[in-house]
Amino acid sequence: MSEPRMLIVDDHDDNRYTLIRRLRRLGYPDCDEAENGQVALEMIRENTYDLVFLDLMMPVMDGFSTLRAMREEGLSDHLPIIMISAADDLENVAKGIELGAEDYLSKPFNPTLLSARTASALEKRSKAIANLNAAKYCDPASGLKNKQGLIEDLDSEASNVSAAIIFKMSKYSMVMSSYGNDIANRYFSSQAKTLRSMVDLEYPEVKEIYRFNDDLLSITLESNDSNSLVQIAHSLCRKLSGRKQVDNGALNEEVVAGVVADLDEVTSTDILQRLTSSLAQTCSNAPVALYDSEHTSQALRRIRVEADLKDAIDQQLLEVFFQPQVNVSTKEVVAAEALVRWKHTELGMISPGEFIPIAEENGMIVALGEVVFIKTLKTLKTLDKLGCSVPISINIGSDHFLMHNFVSWCSEAVEREQVPVQFVKLELTESTLLNSVEEGVKVLSQLRSKGFKIALDDFGTGYSSLSYLLELPLDQLKIDKQFVDMLDKDKRSENLLSHLVGLAHELDLQVVVEGVENEAQVSFMEHADADLIQGFYYYKPLPQQEFVYLLSKPVN
CATH class of the missing domain: 3.20.20.450 (EAL domain)
Structure with missing residues (x-):
């Protein structure tokens, strides 16, 4: 993990020098300097910082104006800011906190307080970044990793995925249009729970389950036996299909699945394309399709027709x-x-x-x-x-x-x-x-x-x-x-x-x-x-x- 990068904003050279020296003694050597708020804003726009120490009283652009500008531009959303102020200037400290500052340090700097408040601010930023990453790679409705999470796992050097299967729930869109987003998400989560229970009981070769899209579930596997993969897909399709309870009604779900094997030396982009193509080769009479490069053009046509059909319906072109x-x-x-x-x-x-x-x-x-x-x-x-x-x-x-x-x-x-x-x-x-x-x-x-x-x-x-x-x-x-x-x-x-x-x-x-x-x-x-x-x-x-x-x- 890289060292935290900090920005010291103060119009007095001595204050910047003293603070930087003490931060380096505490184990934070990566520190930049800015003599006023205007310079600091330009640096924050162009660089990534983990913590900013901001003096309140400066010429050209003071700390308050800097805080306002950062808030308006969204620069302080996940960037902690510790104010530098005089010990008796509590009124300005309160004003700075209202504008988004995290904490404050009074001059002259107390080494113990500096250490504690720096560590606290960095820990809070670390948690915020972790939450952002979780949101980026996770579907909040089902708790599963999302498509971006799948890409991240496939691109990981530690990935030993050999195959993937994608499942499409044909009735999800109908649930969405009839009952709304909340019930559709509950329906998806119920199906995901069913898939999880099957995987945990019967298929240890499955590594992870993902919400690939609104109506798509996908799994990654270590197995590379095509026949076995197709059998797994058929078994899971049968479990996910059939009569399903939705709110105060019921529907007859028909799940289809696309199977992709031999993923060694294949990029994540190609894997996603193959999953989509294999799914496009399915139909009600053949609910499971193994990816076949010879059928790619036919699959791509189906993908094109599917995408354009929605537009044709929405725009009354039929x-x-x-x-x-x-x-x-x-x-x-x-x-x-x-x-x-x-x-x-x-x-x-x-x-x-x-x-x-x-x-x-x-x-x-x-x-x-x-x-x-x-x-x-x-x-x-x-x-x-x-x-x-x-x-x-x-x-x-x-x-x-x-x-x-x-x-x-x-x-x-x-x-x-x-x-x-x-x-x-x-x-x-x-x-x-x-x-x-x-x-x-x-x-x-x-x-x-x-x-x-x-x-x-x-x-x-x-x-x-x-x-x-x-x-x-x-x-x-x-x-x-x-x-x-x-x-x-x-x-x-x-x-x-x-x-x-x-x-x-x-x-x-x-x-x-x-x-x-x-x-x-x-x-x-x-x-x-x-x-x-x-x-x-x-x-x-x-x-x-x-x-x-x-x-x-x-x-x-």
Whole structure:
């Protein structure tokens, strides 16, 4: 540890000489001098000092003015200042303490007091610096070292880290937006505690746990066996995932992990980049990914898309296209489905199949859904003014649907945009309702009581669809495209689809068939008595202006 560096500020040469000589006898040889406050300020701005001895009465700039200037510039925040004053000048001493001085010494200097007060001031500064460093390298909410702490440990010469794993909590952002910062931090701390207990019990090779970012936990390890590391990541992901209690509610967390091995001779900057890249290679079907340099470009694209998607949502850059639904009998456009599209300024059109899973995994799906909802309402408002409104289906994600204020949010949005509620159809998949059928029935009933129409999407792709039809308050059933695709391959598929349409009609449900792309399929839907057709045979998804024109143009 280096010797403390001190600055002696006094307009009398003899006083500076005497004090410096005594400090050197006490073991503090590194002392600088300044003859007035103005010189001292310039020196403090340019150098780092551990203690300042400051005379109060000086020409050019006295001690009081110096203290004020230091306080205004933040120079005295963690720099102790001991005033030098006459023994009977207590009034000025009190004034100096009010301005931020630490202590005082009277002239002539008493060696015992000088030693004690110097040691005390230096100890206080040492503790303040230690606290600052702790704050710099530690996350106050969880008590874990932060990302800067991880970098510090990786750069340490004593570091013998061979591998690292990073974990991402997909629902953290939703907790933050729904419950606020305090509860989100408590949720993170709970997950960190779970990770700590697992590590302490089962994985002695883990060296440290870090809060890498708001929703990211990371660990460093001494192990360098890739297979073992992946197994550890899978085990910890399973423990951190699943149903979690949050405040007065619950959520279904899905944690993914990126694994980086062989860290010898790798810089901390490269390690962080590899952690981020490995995490970007994960998905719900493959929650653990081992860093692979060959996949870096793909991972970097995902990172770019993830970052830009947040900006696109915040800045309302996403577009809503509308795919018309055609009446099977009359061949007229009588409804539509709202579909989100994203044309990136540099990457071009990005498929929903690419960015929607990213939104789901990063807690942005609620915000994305709200953008689509509001833009669809604005289109409905335009159609209403033109006198050509049709019901439009809006896809609702499970995170949005399960929010405690979902019903009131929908109602307030419709009222605010002044849209006739009967034209707003909420489209949900069976998987959205799997976690709690009872709660789902309750929410759907509330929505229908307020005038919303309800459609069940992707019917036939789940495991309990038939039983759900008897429980859920629905208006419409959408038969998935996969049934249409099988029509030409298997005669039984024709019988099955016909029976599904008939069953839906028995339950007083309107039937929409998706993915109709050729004349034979259209003909079959007429024979099967389906109500509406949605597919490329009639219309691809249309931009908002084209869709409005289609409905508003005069009939020839």
